[in-house]
Amino acid sequence: MNLYEAVYGRRSIRKFRMEPMSQAVLSGIFTFMEQMEPLFPGIEIKLEIVDNITKKNQMKGLFLVEAPYYLLIYSEKKEKCDLNAGFIMEQISLYLFTKGVGSCFQGFARKKTEEEEDDGMTFIIAMAFGRPKGPLLRQEYEAKRMPVDSLCMYKEKPKTWVKEILEASRLAPSSMNNQPWRFVVYENRVHVFSKKPTSKRALWNRFTEFDMGVMLANIMVAAEEIWVHLDLIRLDNITHKNLPNNQYLLSVLMKE
Numbered sequence: 001m002n003l004y005e006a007v008y009g010r011r012s013i014r015k016f017r018m019e020p021m022s023q024a025v026l027s028g029i030f031t032f033m034e035q036m037e038p039l040f041p042g043i044e045i046k047l048e049i050v051d052n053i054t055k056k057n058q059m060k061g062l063f064l065v066e067a068p069y070y071l072l073i074y075s076e077k078k079e080k081c082d083l084n085a086g087f088i089m090e091q092i093s094l095y096l097f098t099k100g101v102g103s104c105f106q107g108f109a110r111k112k113t114e115e116e117e118d119d120g121m122t123f124i125i126a127m128a129f130g131r132p133k134g135p136l137l138r139q140e141y142e143a144k145r146m147p148v149d150s151l152c153m154y155k156e157k158p159k160t161w162v163k164e165i166l167e168a169s170r171l172a173p174s175s176m177n178n179q180p181w182r183f184v185v186y187e188n189r190v191h192v193f194s195k196k197p198t199s200k201r202a203l204w205n206r207f208t209e210f211d212m213g214v215m216l217a218n219i220m221v222a223a224e225e226i227w228v229h230l231d232l233i234r235l236d237n238i239t240h241k242n243l244p245n246n247q248y249l250l251s252v253l254m255k256e
């Protein structure tokens with residue numbers, strides 16, 4: 001299985017076998033990370049694996065899923081660091097999936113004993129992972145997601161491969177399954193927007209930027225699979241007028 005197939009089969013796993021995993025899989029996370037094309041090469045990040053088998057109860061937090069391991073990501077506190085972290089963590093989640101390992105983002109989990117942030121790194125999020133107790137795979141039709149046409153405003157008829165990429169983006173996981181992404185679609189380019197936060201649901205809105213990074217990872221994985229070249233750029237002449245109640249993030253320019 002490759003990363004693209006994982007986009008279609010992945011789901012959050014919340015019940016794990018509490019057993020150790022091979023060192024190859026654990027160190028594979030770091031190797032995979034090193035080989036990843038970064039979204040923002042200027043933002044330094046750090047990964048940490050918390051082992052919940054040999055040393056229990058190191059994590060705490062609302063809705064904490066009991067898992068053999070947690071992967072924690074720390075980042076330099078820079079603009080778009082959540083976007084960058086989402087982009088990285090989704091790819092790791094897909095990578096683990098290809099190795100038969102399930103995962104689930106843990107928005108409110110953190111380490112019980114937080115170390116001093118003396119290296120200038122801030123904790124962003126944790127992800128539970130391990131071998132699943134039940135099935136790992138999900139059929140695509142089982143994924144609870146909005147239909148792609150509800151996420152898109154079509155300005156032109158998109159190329160077939162643009163549609164394929166949008167389909168992969170639709171399947172991205174998000175906090176509370178919020179799916180904050182919206183797209184203004186042209187033949188071979190897509191303007192990406194995120195739903196404007198509403199103060200009432202502020203607790204979840206703090207993950208919007210992270211969610212957008214997760215979705216961009218799916219776009220990138222799909223583009224690689226179907227040999228489409230992507231340019232992610234921020235255009236100055238796009239305004240909120242294109243899509244009311246949404247904020248512009250960036251544009252994806254695609255070339256076969």
Ligand SMILES: Cc1cc2nc3c(=O)[nH]c(=O)nc-3n(C[C@H](O)[C@H](O)[C@H](O)COP(=O)(O)O)c2cc1C
Binds near residue numbers: 012174177214
């Ligand atoms: C930023 C973020 C935070 C999340 N936090 C939690 C959480 O605290 N607890 C949990 O059980 N699931 C959490 N999830 C998982 C989502 O609920 C899940 O991805 C979404 O409902 C879609 O389901 P799926 O991943 O099975 O496709 C989180 C997902 C994201 C992207």
